[in-house]
Amino acid sequence: DQQVKQNSPSLSVQEGRISILNCDYTNSMFDYFLWYKKYPAEGPTFLISISSIKDKNEDGRFTVFLNKSAKHLSLHIVPSQPGDSAVYFCAVGAGSYQLTFGKGTKLSVIP
């Protein structure tokens, strides 16, 4: 039973436009949410996070939105750049050491 769902395995976006990656979770006990980015042949790297006391966190071109009532978070990348092409993993946790990751969404930014 998937606790974290990234329903889009892939997404293609034109350079300069907005990329929106989505993630849904099932357990309302989760209180911390993260996005990791992974390039081929490299390990994932932390991108941005948000705690459950907020509904938005922004870092440069990257913004994460959290809708607790809908158990949904999204990552917005504006403007998208070819270097953003990677697999993006959503991860959630609830105070313990363990994060639960989604299956990932492969973003392709077309020049």
Place this chain on the structure above:
Amino acid sequence: DVKVTQSSRYLVKRTGEKVFLECVQDMDHENMFWYRQDPGLGLRLIYFSYDVKMKEKGDIPEGYSVSREKKERFSLILESASTNQTSMYLCASSKQGGVADTQYFGPGTRLTVL
């Protein structure tokens, strides 16, 4: 910069062999993790350790064991490798406990079991 290194980038083993995957971090982090990544399944936690000689099972520990004799080193052991353990294995570390603490990943070991 945090550096997490894994002993091999690619590894090919035979069914039934005992396999050791080594991970070393150089930032004095307390916590270390082993994940496997499979197409369509994302990252799944195998084991983690929050202190030397301590270990906790993750979501998919069956067929694996771990060892943490020194703070900087965390080993994943496949006691008797099977073809369904063919996967990308990722090691990670974090400074302290808690999900808010960033995990730093190594480059991964792609293991093929024939």
